[in-house]
Amino acid sequence: xxxxxxxxxxxxxxxxxxxxxxxxxxxxxxxxxxxxxxxxxxxxxxxxxxxxxxxxxxxxxxxxxxxxxxxxxxxxxxxxxxxxxxxxxxxxxxxxxxxxxxxxxxxxxxxxxxxxxxxxxxxxxxxxxxxxxxxxxxxxxxxxxxxxxxxxxxxxxxxxxxxxxxxxxxxxxxxxxxxxxxxxxxxxxxxxxxxxxxxxxxxxxxxxxxxxxxxxxxxxxxxxxxxxxxxxxxxxxxxxxxxxxxxxxxxxxxxxxxxxxxxxxxxxxxxxxxxxxxxxxxxxxxxxxxxxxxxxxxxxxxxxxxxxxxxxxxxxxxxxxxxxxxxxxxxxxxxxxxxxxxxxxxxxxxxxxxxxxxxxxxxxxxxxxxxxxxxxxxxxxxxxxxxxxxxxxxxxxxxxxxxxxxxxxxxxxxxxxxxxxxxxxxxxxxxxxxxxxxxxxxxxxxxxxxxxxxxxxxxxxxxxxxxxxxxxxxx
Numbered sequence: 001x002x003x004x005x006x007x008x009x010x011x012x013x014x015x016x017x018x019x020x021x022x023x024x025x026x027x028x029x030x031x032x033x034x035x036x037x038x039x040x041x042x043x044x045x046x047x048x049x050x051x052x053x054x055x056x057x058x059x060x061x062x063x064x065x066x067x068x069x070x071x072x073x074x075x076x077x078x079x080x081x082x083x084x085x086x087x088x089x090x091x092x093x094x095x096x097x098x099x100x101x102x103x104x105x106x107x108x109x110x111x112x113x114x115x116x117x118x119x120x121x122x123x124x125x126x127x128x129x130x131x132x133x134x135x136x137x138x139x140x141x142x143x144x145x146x147x148x149x150x151x152x153x154x155x156x157x158x159x160x161x162x163x164x165x166x167x168x169x170x171x172x173x174x175x176x177x178x179x180x181x182x183x184x185x186x187x188x189x190x191x192x193x194x195x196x197x198x199x200x201x202x203x204x205x206x207x208x209x210x211x212x213x214x215x216x217x218x219x220x221x222x223x224x225x226x227x228x229x230x231x232x233x234x235x236x237x238x239x240x241x242x243x244x245x246x247x248x249x250x251x252x253x254x255x256x257x258x259x260x261x262x263x264x265x266x267x268x269x270x271x272x273x274x275x276x277x278x279x280x281x282x283x284x285x286x287x288x289x290x291x292x293x294x295x296x297x298x299x300x301x302x303x304x305x306x307x308x309x310x311x312x313x314x315x316x317x318x319x320x321x322x323x324x325x326x327x328x329x330x331x332x333x334x335x336x337x338x339x340x341x342x343x344x345x346x347x348x349x350x351x352x353x354x355x356x357x358x359x360x361x362x363x364x365x366x367x368x369x370x371x372x373x374x375x376x377x378x379x380x381x382x383x384x385x386x387x388x389x390x391x392x393x394x395x396x397x398x399x400x401x402x403x404x405x406x407x408x409x410x411x412x413x414x415x416x417x418x419x420x421x422x423x424x425x426x427x428x429x430x431x432x433x434x435x436x437x438x439x440x441x442x443x444x445x446x447x448x449x450x451x452x453x454x455x456x457x458x459x460x461x462x463x464x465x466x467x468x469x470x471x472x473x474x475x
Contacts, residue, residue, distance in 0.1 A: 045066060048062055139166060139169060139422075140425070143163065143170070150163055150182075155186060156186075160182045164196070170422070171362070171365055173200050173203040173365070176200040176203075177204050180196050181197055191224045192226070194216050194219075195220050195228045195229055196228075198232065199213075199228060202235075206364075209239060214233070217229040217232050217236075221233060227253060227263050230249065231266065234250045235270070237249065243274060243277070246270075246274060250267050250270055250274075251284075251285035254268065268293065269373070271285050271286055272286070272375075273374065274375065276296065276341075309339055309340055310340070313333060313340070316329055316332060316336070324356050325356070325409055325412075327353055327366065331350075331353070331370045334347075334370055346374060350376065357414060360415075362414045362417055409439065412432070415435065416432055419432060424455070426465065433449050433470045436448055
C-alpha cells in the first residue's frame with residue numbers, strides 16, 4: 001500500500017506543477033509577430049517594384065505578385081492582437097489551481113477508491129480472474145488454478161487428485177495419467193487411485209491396455225475386485241485375441257453388478273460388439289438383452305434402413321473425397337459401415353482419418369473414442385495414438401510438399417475441433433483465423449472470425465484484441 005501512495009503522490013505533484021507553471025513565470029512583455037510579418041510583406045513589395053523597373057518581370061507579373069502580397073498582409077492584419085502583450089505572475093491563481101486539483105483527486109478517490117485495500121500484484125489479480133472463471137464453470141481456468149496450487153503444495157494428494165480428474169474431464173488423458181501417478185504416490189498406492197491411473201494410461205494409449213496398466217489392474221483385481229480393473233483386464237484379453245475369455249469376464253461382471261451401475265452401459269456395449277464380431281448369440285452373455293441390443297449384435301436392419309445407410313455412405317464417400325478435413329464425416333462413415341456389418345470398411349474409414357489427422361492429437365482421441373464405441377478397438381490391426389517413433393520423425397523430415405500440406409491441414413483441423421469443444425480461447429481463435437488465411441481458406445477464416453465474435457460478443461475488450469491481431473487477414 002505504501003508504494004501506491006508514493007506513486008500517487010508523485011503523479012499528483014507532477015500534474016500540479018505542470019498546471020501551475022504558467023501562472024508562476026516572471027512578468028514578460030511579448031511583441032505581436034504581426035508587425036514583423038507586415039514589415040516583410042513591405043520589403044517584398046519594394047523588391048517587386050525594383051524588378052519591374054529593371055525589366056526582370058512584366059507588368060502583368062508585377063500586378064499579380066502585388067495582389068498576392070496585399071492579400072497576405074490584409075490577412076495578417078486581421079489576426080493582429082495589438083502589437084504588444086504582457087504576461088504577469090499570479091501565485092494566487094496557481095494556488096487555486098493546485099488546491100482544486102488536490103481536492104478533486106482526494107474527494108474522487110474517497111468516493112470511488114478503496115483506501116484500505118492491500119497491494120495487489122499482477123499474479124494475485126490474474127489468480128482472482130482465474131477463480132472467477134473457474135467458479136463460472138470454465139474447466140480450463142480450474143486446471144490453471146490447480147497447476148499453480150500443486151506447484152505451491154507438491155505434497156498435497158487432494159490437489160493432485162483434483163488436477164488429474166480435471167485433465168480427464170477435458171480428454172487430456174496423458175496429462176491426467178501424470179497427475180494420477182503423483183496422486184498414487186502420495187496416497188501410498190491406494191487401489192482406487194492406482195485404478196484411475198491405469199485407466200488414464202490405457203485411454204492415453206488409444207484405449208489399448210499397455211503392459212504397465214495390465215499389471216496394475218491384475219494387482220488391484222487380486223486385492224479388491226475393483227469393477228474397473230475387471231473390465232480392463234477383459235478388454236486386454238479381447239485385444240490379445242482371447243475373445244471367449246473377454247466375453248466370459250464381461251458377462252460375469254455384468255451378472256454381478258447392479259444394473260444401474262455407471263460402468264454397465266460400457267460393459268453391455270462391448271458384449272454386444274464382441275458377440276457381433278464373433279457371431280455369437282448375445283443372449284448367452286446378456287440374458288436380459290434388449291431388442292435393440294439383439295438387433296445390433298445380429299447386425300439386423302430392415303431393407304429400408306439398409307438402403308438409407310448405403311445411400312448416406314455413398315454421399316459421405318463423395319463428400320470426404322472433396323473435403324477430407326471433415327473429421328466428423330469420417331466418424332459418421334465408420335459408424336454407418338459398422339452398422340451395415342462391414343467391419344473392414346469401418347476400420348478403413350478410421351484409418352484414413354488417422355492418416356489425415358496424424359498431427360492433431362485431439363482429433364485422434366475422438367477417432368479412438370469412435371473406434372471404442374463401435375468395438376473396432378477389439379479388432380486386430382487398429383492403430384493407437386502412441387507418440388511418433390524415431391522412424392516416423394525421420395519420415396516426417398523427408399515429407400513431400402503435399403504430405404507437409406496435409407499435415408498442416410490436420411493440425412488446423414485439430415485446432416478447430418478443440419475450439420468447437422472449448423471456445424473460450426482467444427489465442428486459439430487468432431491462431432485459427434491466421435492458419436486458415438495462410439492456407440488460402442478465406443471463407444473458413446471469415447467463418448472462424450464470425451464464431452469468435454459470437455463467442456466474445458459480451459466481452460468487447462477480448463474481441464477487440466482478436467480483431468487487432470487478424471485485422472490484415474479478414475475484414
